[in-house]
Amino acid sequence: MARIEINRSGEMEVFIRVVEQGGFSAAARICRMTPSAVSKLVARLETRLGTRLVNRSTRRFQLTPEGRAFYERATRILADIEDAERCAGAGEKPVGRIRLNTSASYATHILAPVLPEFLCRHPGVTLDIVQTDAVIDLLADRSDVAIRAGPLKSSSLVARKLGETMMVIVAAPSYLAAFGEPKTIGDLERHNRLGFGYVREIDGWPLRHDGETVIVPVGGRIQASDGEGLRHLALGGSGLARLAAFTVADDIAAGRLVPVLEDLNPGDQEVFHAIHVGQGGPLPSRVRALLDFLAERGRIG
The missing domain is CATH 1.10.10.10 (Winged helix-like DNA-binding domain superfamily/Winged helix DNA-binding domain)
Structure with a gap:
């Protein structure tokens, strides 16, 4: 037959x-x-x-x-x-759509300023950017690349380190004028501590106490789904927020936010990676071009 x-x-x-x-x-x-x-x-x-x-x-x-x-x-x-x-016909010239999943903080403070350069280098590439801090399944979300902070949990993911950032607790001058500046861990009980609306690797704020690091529960009245949302809430005077230093550096320099409890900061850092699915297999040229660009121009710290 x-x-x-x-x-x-x-x-x-x-x-x-x-x-x-x-x-x-x-x-x-x-x-x-x-x-x-x-x-x-x-x-x-x-x-x-x-x-x-x-x-x-x-x-x-x-x-x-x-x-x-x-x-x-x-x-x-x-x-x-x-x-x-x-x-095959164009010397591996990057062409096509890339779906990039990233946190709003990284997209705002790191990615947005350098994206015009990437688009100029690769005119045949288009980007579909999805902003969320929540952990995603790259295959289910149909994402080519994701930018994430913290340790990697899946062995099926390949990562490129983009740097690391210190964490800092900040508040707006207007909030501190109304409620005072906390000086000790105990003082935090009377302050509104802005938190994330999803489970994180460390559920609370690490702070130094008697030579050790303790985790202080957030316990505030407001939660948000991403760090950039918390930043704007802090800028508006809603409470204290513990955020990545690179996201608030300009605000601190301009006096819009003030670091607090710096003597209790344990100095922990969050590591950022660009991750994609696959172990050793060939990547589409458009994805490889973005990963190379992020390693060059999208670094933190």
Whole structure:
């Protein structure tokens, strides 16, 4: 029996157009096919995969969970194919979209000032920047690179160190004028300590006490999802915040924020990494270009 050749990448491309256009007719116009041909192709794809990808009706078009998962993986596969072909034909010139997941603090204070240089160096690259301090699954989030602070937990991740930063407790002059400046750990009980709204590696503020480092619970009335949000709350006079030094250096120099409890600072530092998935395998040229650039121009400290 003759083997039937299946154009898997072609099927993926048509299916992606169906999803992005929201139906068979719109996808057919882009793919220069008839709506019936597109419908039959998707039906053949479902038969081969053994699962329904799309729920069809006369008025609605809806992806199944399996269809959503297939769409996301197919999109990445075709992007990698396109990148490989362009690299082979253009001396590995970086081209394509990069999804970068980073904290708002790093994006604001480190990344934003140098991004124009990266875009100038690599005009064929586009960036999709997602800002969050929460720990993410790179595969589930479809991220190519993530910038994260703290120790790495997964052996499946490859990291490039971008530097490290001291931590500092700060407050606005207006807050200190209203509530006084804390001098001891005990003084913190009467102060609003701004905290993060998610679980961190160290759940509290490390401070020196009798020659040892103790962890003081945050216990404030306000929480935020990222460090940049806490910085703005501190600037507004809402309370004390313990933040990365690089994020508040300009505020301290300008007098907008004041360091407190410096004699109790244990000197701990947060390490920043640019991480990506994969152990030793080849990287798309666009991802490698970003990692190289961050190691050169996106360092902390």
